[in-house]
Amino acid sequence: MKKTLFFAFGMATLMMGCTSADKVTKNTLNQEEVMNRLSLEDKAHFVIGVGMAGFSGDDAVIGATKNLVPGAAGTTYPLDSLGIPAVVLADGPAGLRIDATREGDSATYYCTHFPIGTLLASTWNQKLVEEVGQAIGEEVKEYGADVLLAPALNIMRNPLCGRNFEYYSEDPVVAGKTASAYITGVQKNDVGTSIKHFAANNQETNRMNTDAHISQRALREIYLKGFEIAIKESKPWTVMTSYNYINGVYTSESKDLVQTILRDEWGYEGTVMTDWFGGKDGAKQMWAGNDMLQPGKAEQFDSIVAGVKSGKLDEADLDRNIQRILNLVEKSPRFQGYQYSNKPDLKAHAAVTRQSAAEGMVLMKNNEVLPLKENVKNVALYGCTSYDFIAGGTGSGNVNHAYVVSLLDGLKNGGYNVSDELKSAYEKYIADCKEARKKEIEEMAKKDKQAAMLARFMPGTLPAEKQFSSEELAKQADASDLAVITIGRISGEFLDRKAADFNLNDSEMKLIQQVCEVYHKVGKQVVVLLNIGGVIETASWKELPDAILCAWQAGQEGGNSVVDVLSGKQSPSGKFTMTWPVKFTDAYSSKNFPIDEDPKIDMMNQGQKGNVKNVDYADYEEDIYVGYRYFDSFDVPVSYPFGFGLSYTTFEYSDAKISQKNDIYDVTVTVKNTGKFEGKEVVELYISAPDNKAANKPSKELKAFAKTRSLKPGESETLTLSVTAPELASFDEAASAWVVAEGEYQFLVGASSQDIKATLTANAKSFQIKVNDVMKPQVQMNLLKR
Numbered sequence: 001m002k003k004t005l006f007f008a009f010g011m012a013t014l015m016m017g018c019t020s021a022d023k024v025t026k027n028t029l030n031q032e033e034v035m036n037r038l039s040l041e042d043k044a045h046f047v048i049g050v051g052m053a054g055f056s057g058d059d060a061v062i063g064a065t066k067n068l069v070p071g072a073a074g075t076t077y078p079l080d081s082l083g084i085p086a087v088v089l090a091d092g093p094a095g096l097r098i099d100a101t102r103e104g105d106s107a108t109y110y111c112t113h114f115p116i117g118t119l120l121a122s123t124w125n126q127k128l129v130e131e132v133g134q135a136i137g138e139e140v141k142e143y144g145a146d147v148l149l150a151p152a153l154n155i156m157r158n159p160l161c162g163r164n165f166e167y168y169s170e171d172p173v174v175a176g177k178t179a180s181a182y183i184t185g186v187q188k189n190d191v192g193t194s195i196k197h198f199a200a201n202n203q204e205t206n207r208m209n210t211d212a213h214i215s216q217r218a219l220r221e222i223y224l225k226g227f228e229i230a231i232k233e234s235k236p237w238t239v240m241t242s243y244n245y246i247n248g249v250y251t252s253e254s255k256d257l258v259q260t261i262l263r264d265e266w267g268y269e270g271t272v273m274t275d276w277f278g279g280k281d282g283a284k285q286m287w288a289g290n291d292m293l294q295p296g297k298a299e300q301f302d303s304i305v306a307g308v309k310s311g312k313l314d315e316a317d318l319d320r321n322i323q324r325i326l327n328l329v330e331k332s333p334r335f336q337g338y339q340y341s342n343k344p345d346l347k348a349h350a351a352v353t354r355q356s357a358a359e360g361m362v363l364m365k366n367n368e369v370l371p372l373k374e375n376v377k378n379v380a381l382y383g384c385t386s387y388d389f390i391a392g393g394t395g396s397g398n399v400n401h402a403y404v405v406s407l408l409d410g411l412k413n414g415g416y417n418v419s420d421e422l423k424s425a426y427e428k429y430i431a432d433c434k435e436a437r438k439k440e441i442e443e444m445a446k447k448d449k450q451a452a453m454l455a456r457f458m459p460g461t462l463p464a465e466k467q468f469s470s471e472e473l474a475k476q477a478d479a480s481d482l483a484v485i486t487i488g489r490i491s492g493e494f495l496d497r498k499a500a501d502f503n504l505n506d507s508e509m510k511l512i513q514q515v516c517e518v519y520h521k522v523g524k525q526v527v528v529l530l531n532i533g534g535v536i537e538t539a540s541w542k543e544l545p546d547a548i549l550c551a552w553q554a555g556q557e558g559g560n561s562v563v564d565v566l567s568g569k570q571s572p573s574g575k576f577t578m579t580w581p582v583k584f585t586d587a588y589s590s591k592n593f594p595i596d597e598d599p600k601i602d603m604m605n606q607g608q609k610g611n612v613k614n615v616d617y618a619d620y621e622e623d624i625y626v627g628y629r630y631f632d633s634f635d636v637p638v639s640y641p642f643g644f645g646l647s648y649t650t651f652e653y654s655d656a657k658i659s660q661k662n663d664i665y666d667v668t669v670t671v672k673n674t675g676k677f678e679g680k681e682v683v684e685l686y687i688s689a690p691d692n693k694a695a696n697k698p699s700k701e702l703k704a705f706a707k708t709r710s711l712k713p714g715e716s717e718t719l720t721l722s723v724t725a726p727e728l729a730s731f732d733e734a735a736s737a738w739v740v741a742e743g744e745y746q747f748l749v750g751a752s753s754q755d756i757k758a759t760l761t762a763n764a765k766s767f768q769i770k771v772n773d774v775m776k777p778q779v780q781m782n783l784l785k786r
């Protein structure tokens, strides 16, 4: 790559202060003038990032930008002489990811590790998600970043996807609404977001080169729908295309996706960027309307310059993309001259993460053990992760946080006594396991530096659970009032989870069995806590403990949040946004998912497209039958259904009614707290289309949801859930249209997808909304039908 060739033009000519109607002074850019002054090479530089140290780019340019906010994922290309600064782009979904320390600087730059995306979605509380987004956005702004590379809302197609923890749901309405609230919150700070990964980034195995073969219907109804909802509702400043191909075309090279669907159909006006090193052909990416290529490679620069020179790429396309990047720069705090403090309110944000995490935990079972009774004072804590709590997943979804409150500390903070003997035994065991892992990576680094670097970035194997003799357990049971066992899982970028990661291993099984047996023998109860990022097997052991709480990976205040729930300070009100299958292979997508395959890590995307099923391509043969759409329509038993979650209290649903005005169906339902604790309830609204089996539609599909305020015993609240007529439509490939079939629709008011409290009906007239006939699969697939 060549260096940019600017002369020092007076910045003032291109950057002007102007007063808008609301009297806020905004700096604006004289874009026309900028465009006039750019050579072709300058343009090609500007549409790609500055590169990544050690991988691509010009060291001088990287050097000039990397210290703006050390540890940020990248920046836009600076044109200093034109007054165009490098705009800082930083991950990610669970909080801002930047370096916590800087060379020669004694200050620290820790960020708050908020709960993972899956937990946030499990709150089903858009207001709360918006508040979390707002807190994250404040850290983005006060640490001097401009765009947060989040939220991530790919559909949880299969339980084993390694990045499911960053994602929200198997359902596009939950995913889209959660993302929309998150974006609104972050962008309230006048910083940007990048909704990602657009689209169908549903596996990590060979993520740079895998081709997702998807029917047009499944694309529209499932994989694009969440993006459509979030983008239309909350206008993210940027969209990040995914690594994968869809139906033979890289998403970042797909004009059908990036122009026709995103911009022409959905009206998106922001900037589109690639995922890091995503796609290959720079000229094609420009033509498609993928405005910015991050972090940029020499091949892309060359392809753009050669493309314009040869006429393969119209310079007007390049100019259009540049203007969209300039719009982004112009809005950025950096261009606006915002004086950031490097002092976000970390204390206030710790309170935000603590409270939001507690609300997204899902109570799976409770045989009158929770909330803990007053006579429970001494807790015996089992499971390595109880002492080494996992705040979130690894990779770009990680956050450099100052601390993580373990369950041990959370219990102590909550006034419980924890067995010291167990604590010392576990701490030694964990330290030994970590030392062994460190040595393993050091050895690896001697042979292969890049492998060692990746190993540090990727999820390590968690230690096998420590085992105890029956005598030891009996002694501990005697000295305590209750046992808590934490089962932990960690996953992250580059790798899908292995089958073994879904199942409990022998050491975990044995621990649960033995602890339950010994404690129950002396009349003491056992709680299992899940500190996980994705679903695991539960059917074979869930009968054993007295209670199960899914705490997810709950961010840096995790231990405190869990104890807020265990102690009854806050009743759990989270519900699952995905199905928990009995076996992971019960999900129909498992036929076409890379199970235990070589991950094929290709950082710079230098590999080629191969033909290994599920690795180089995946046939989405389950079609629209993802998650509960499959399990419920085909009567396949599950361990926990979509939308499920218990509370410390009970709720009664009454007075469900439906009214129809013009295009809008309003369902109202009164929810009364009939139990003894204060709590919130999530209400889910599904629709069931007429003759759905014959029409090959799911037996039910979620269309809306709402959550009550915190109701005291005896209190009730009437909720309204609205569905518009177009939302009743299914995608008809032959007509290339969203089609509403005439007839009587059932509106199912549920506490979960399998706990329907009221069934209402309303009629719809038939109509169609035509869209473009694009993104067709190039291969024949054997699609699942009812």
Ligand code: BGC
Pocket (backbone or CB within 6 Å): 073, 091, 092, 149, 196, 275, 276, 396, 493
């Ligand atoms: C991830 C993105 C992330 C980017 C920048 C990529 O590897 O897929 O989600 O935003 O890196 O760190």
